[in-house]
Amino acid sequence: MNSSTSSTSSRLSRRGLLMCAAALACPLGAPLAHAESVYPAKPVTLLVPYPAGGANDAVARLIGLKMGENLKQPVVIDNRPGAGTTIGTALAAKAQADGYTLVLGSLASHAVSPHLYARPGYDAVADFAPIGMIGVVPLVLVVAQDSPYTNLKSLVEAARKQPGQLNYGSSGNGSPLHLGAELFKQRAQLQINHVPYK
Template sequence: MSKPVNDLVATKRRLLQAAALSPAVLALPSMAQAAYPAKPVKLMIPFPAGGATDYAARAIGTALAEKWKQPVVFENRAGAGSTIGTEAGVKSAPDGYTLVMGIPAGITIAPHIYPKLGYNPITDLVPIAGFATSPLVVVVPVDSPYKTMKDLVAAARAEPGKLSYASNGAGSLPHLTAEWFFSEAKLKVTHVPYKGSAQALPDLVAGRTTMMFDIIVSALPLVEGGRLRVLAVTGAQPTTRLPGVATVASGGYPGFAADQWYGLFAPVGTPPAIVRKIEEDVKSVTEATLMRGQMWQRGAEIQYAPAKDLATMVKKDSDRWAVIAKSTGARAE
């Protein structure tokens, strides 16, 4: 057989081998995705048990665990306005087996109020997916003399510094939202920070603090239990979960709107195939009627955001809180 013929036969053989192998080669990324997770996944929650962040994290984590047929282990690492737990997640191995529960406090607020933050949320974390939002509520004890926001503002204006407000931590969304409101209304109110809503709410119910801007998810059980009174919600629109309760903006503060968002993040360097797998699975579980109902019962709304949209939202939210932090002078205590 001549050399040209031999070369032609060899070339044909290589092409056939490549064609035979290509499906397996192309399947490698999907095989890697299908294998994940092969062991329990840790979800870092940067607030104590019992609050809004903890509730939302356990809701999404439980749903994912059922889908994956692998446990999701919840680790509550509270402190410093959620930055301790967020930083612990950032410094975890980027293998997809430690995820971070992301909220405004640790992702979009912290960089603007902590002079020395141990991580950069933009460069050290990879957005995976957003899955829910919820407004804040302005609450007072049920036996408080204040029935409306106007009552509250009038009292605070009459005696600057006498009224106090609880927060679930210095640097948290409720803290910054309250400072923003007091700046807009030109009020002086004393801040009493706690490590989380679960710690702050009992003191509020007992009347040891005057008021609180809190995530609706945390406060709602006490509202429905007749122990707290809601004066307003901070969303751009009223919430169907509390019919008849007006927004802060409608009381003479146009443009005032703040919502808590919830998302999953991973340490930078986490394999893209795993990030995409989790992103797709979050979308799948948030479409379930059961989870939507569970979140609505606590005042939250399922709002799925793929990684790209979550990244855009983080940038926009960070820019907004940078302006508010500067205008109010709010700093982590």
């Protein structure tokens, strides 16, 4: 357990003890004075550090819909893309730590971008408390259906015969897709050009 996890546990333990003490201090049948003793008492915002319409946005909307049903409060999806996920993630880090602002964290936001940007605007470990994993996304190499490459072996052979003549696209510089493809190129000793998309 790291120090941030233990401090989070301490805060939760202290909060729990204080709520129990407040409940015991009230006369039987008297309501607690704390106005927001039941969570959530208002809409929850789920920050998505990706553009609307992509895979992460689709996942966030599905999760938000089910969360809203279970929590009996709306879950507002707020897309804040840009700068390798650091814009939306930094916004979440600066939000009040009351459980009403969540962020869809990812490999990009919490493992890659903090090492690629000198000042991402947040500490990926100290500024966040994970609440659960909602999915695992494999990196997959695909080609057009009419491509002459029918398997990985034929693609590698073509790339070796034509160094620097093949291209691959990714969701952007420094993205997990880009880094995964670069690792593949390095291990296979290939020269394939990267074409980043926004």
